Amino acid sequence: MTVELETLAVGPVDGPGQRRRAGRIVGIAVGAALVALGAAYAVGYALAGDRLPKHATVEGVAVGGLDPATATETLRTALQPRATAPIPLEIAGEKAELEPAAAGLAIDYPASVAAAGGARSVDPRTIYRVLTGGSETPAIRIVDDAVLAAAVGKLAADHDRAPENATLAYEGRTVVTEDGKQGVSVDADGAAAAIVDAYPSAAVVPVPATVTDPEITTAAVAVAVRDLARPAVAAPIVVRAGGAGSFEIGPSVIASALSFEPTDGALAPVLDAKRLRKALDDDIARLRLSDHRNATVRLVKGKPAVIPSSDGTDIATRDLAAAVRPALSKPKGERTVSVKLSGAPAEFTTDDARKLKITEVTGKFTTYFPYAYYRNVNIARAAEKIDGTVLKPGETFSLNKIVGERTTANGFVEGYIISGGKFKKELGGGVSQSATTTFNAMFFAGLQDVRHQPHTLYIDRYPAGREATVAWPNLDLRFRNNTDYGVLVQAYVKKGTPTRKGSITVKMWSTKTWDKVSSSALVRSNYTTGRDLTDRSASCEPQAPVQGFTVRYSRLFYRDGTVVRREPFRWTYAPTDRIICR
Numbered sequence: 087m088t089v090e091l092e093t094l095a096v097g098p099v100d101g102p103g104q105r106r107r108a109g110r111i112v113g114i115a116v117g118a119a120l121v122a123l124g125a126a127y128a129v130g131y132a133l134a135g136d137r138l139p140k141h142a143t144v145e146g147v148a149v150g151g152l153d154p155a156t157a158t159e160t161l162r163t164a165l166q167p168r169a170t171a172p173i174p175l176e177i178a179g180e181k182a183e184l185e186p187a188a189a190g191l192a193i194d195y196p197a198s199v200a201a202a203g204g205a206r207s208v209d210p211r212t213i214y215r216v217l218t219g220g221s222e223t224p225a226i227r228i229v230d231d232a233v234l235a236a237a238v239g240k241l242a243a244d245h246d247r248a249p250e251n252a253t254l255a256y257e258g259r260t261v262v263t264e265d266g267k268q269g270v271s272v273d274a275d276g277a278a279a280a281i282v283d284a285y286p287s288a289a290v291v292p293v294p295a296t297v298t299d300p301e302i303t304t305a306a307v308a309v310a311v312r313d314l315a316r317p318a319v320a321a322p323i324v325v326r327a328g329g330a331g332s333f334e335i336g337p338s339v340i341a342s343a344l345s346f347e348p349t350d351g352a353l354a355p356v357l358d359a360k361r362l363r364k365a366l367d368d369d370i371a372r373l374r375l376s377d378h379r380n381a382t383v384r385l386v387k388g389k390p391a392v393i394p395s396s397d398g399t400d401i402a403t404r405d406l407a408a409a410v411r412p413a414l415s416k417p418k419g420e421r422t423v424s425v426k427l428s429g430a431p432a433e434f435t436t437d438d439a440r441k442l443k444i445t446e447v448t449g450k451f452t453t454y455f456p457y458a459y460y461r462n463v464n465i466a467r468a469a470e471k472i473d474g475t476v477l478k479p480g481e482t483f484s485l486n487k488i489v490g491e492r493t494t495a496n497g498f499v500e501g502y503i504i505s506g507g508k509f510k511k512e513l514g515g516g517v518s519q520s521a522t523t524t525f526n527a528m529f530f531a532g533l534q535d536v537r538h539q540p541h542t543l544y545i546d547r548y549p550a551g552r553e554a555t556v557a558w559p560n561l562d563l564r565f566r567n568n569t570d571y572g573v574l575v576q577a578y579v580k581k582g583t584p585t586r587k588g589s590i591t592v593k594m595w596s597t598k599t600w601d602k603v604s605s606s607a608l609v610r611s612n613y614t615t616g617r618d619l620t621d622r623s624a625s626c627e628p629q630a631p632v633q634g635f636t637v638r639y640s641r642l643f644y645r646d647g648t649v650v651r652r653e654p655f656r657w658t659y660a661p662t663d664r665i666i667c668r
């Protein structure tokens with residue numbers, strides 16, 4: 087709109103009338119300008135409406151000139167695939183992904199449109215920006231801090247690891263290595279911030295983490311392989327053992343005894359001296375070495391005598407290892423070493439044997455048996471095995487262990503045993519007489535009863551209840567030397583003849599702990615009677631009837647003529663059936 091003003095004469099304004107006319111003219115001009123501006127504002131407001139600025143974008147999505155509802159849908163359609171796609175991550179060089187929903191991340195589309203200028207305004211400046219401006223605006227993110235922290239925590243748990251040393255070992259004589267691994271520790275707070283800052287970008291997000299090198303790196307192992315591991319097994323090592331001869335340590339034996347341990351960032355060789363010595367036992371045994379002999383106690387002319395110990399010669403484990411170590415890194419042709427011979431002291435010395443104080447008989451017993459070839463053989467063989475056994479204080483006697491399995495190779499023949507309430511033939515029949523006699527000798531020596539079991543049927547040549555049976559391998563006679571002195575077990579047999587009974591005697595030699603050990607009366611009660619049975623099998627053995635009963639007695643320990651201890655025993659025998667063979 088154009089306003090023309092009347093041209094006034096230049097000069098002083100005189101009089102009130104002229105001043106009023108000039109004021110009216112200025113007011114008309116200002117009013118006309120305001121009307122013009124108002125009209126322009128009205129046109130601009132109408133054109134702007136509720137649309138976004140002309141050049142507005144959100145996360146690269148053009149929403150300029152669109153009303154908020156349309157802009158919101160446009161933004162959602164374009165941005166949703168990227169906003170819900172897995173977030174690619176890189177953690178210390180390793181790839182990973184994180185689902186936005188699982189991390190508590192989403193886009194607030196209406197708020198993002200509003201932030202880009204999607205709200206209608208009466209502000210002229212906003213109207214002007216809508217008509218002429220607009221720029222890139224980041225999307226408004228929704229972040230659930232608790233869910234995000236949990237997701238990052240799981241991410242750290244999956245990827246955190248301690249550094250792992252590179253390793254070096256042998257398989258046979260082959261050198262085997264494994265590369266080291268760096269340690270990783272995810273920065274949880276930094277990771278959460280980086281993920282939120284990058285979202286919803288499709289670019290790979292570097293996750294902040296601390297990376298730690300292992301103590302032993304792959305490079306350090308390579309040096310150990312070159313300088314130590316391969317030279318050590320490149321050729322045999324020859325060991326000269328003074329005038330006793332020499333032997334060779336092969337690469338496989340070296341490898342079996344050699345390992346490598348971390349020391350100040352490098353690998354140091356460690357030679358297992360005991361393993362090396364054990365692997366060479368056979369080779370060393372072929373040398374001209376003298377073996378040691380332990381002291382013991384034997385009966386000489388009917389009396390206990392200490393048989394002295396003697397030392398031998400040997401190659402000490404530590405001396406062997408000390409000689410071998412320097413040669414491990416030597417080349418072929420320079421791998422011959424010398425080792426000194428040392429004494430091989432006895433494990434049980436003459437003085438140890440004297441301290442046992444085996445001087446007198448502390449318990450003895452004799453049983454008799456009717457003549458039978460198998461009894462002469464089996465009882466004598468068991469006595470031969472038992473004779474000369476020495477028990478140190480605290481040691482336990484086991485008849486099965488000492489006598490061994492009753493086989494023909496072990497010197498036993500078939501004889502009668504009790505099985506299932508009947509007498510039948512089996513290898514080693516009669517050995518239980520050796521067990522009974524040994525039990526009674528132990529009984530009167532006052533030694534500790536560990537395990538014994540009487541026969542199921544009564545045999546009248548044994549003291550009722552005070553006897554023992556054995557069977558390989560589980561039914562055993564065991565007793566413990568619970569004194570401060572050694573015990574020497576003596577056993578011998580007088581074989582029977584068709585006209586004379588045989589006998590076995592067992593004695594315990596030691597030093598007395600008790601003044602006397604005796605048995606109370608063997609009191610029988612509760613008698614039972616068996617059955618009359620007919621057996622028509624080819625293996626039938628006739629059997630005479632014997633009553634069953636219960637027997638009770640006690641072992642009595644004396645000091646100064648007074649019983650100071652009682653040890654009760656009780657056993658019940660089953661009746662022996664009469665068996666008639668037909």
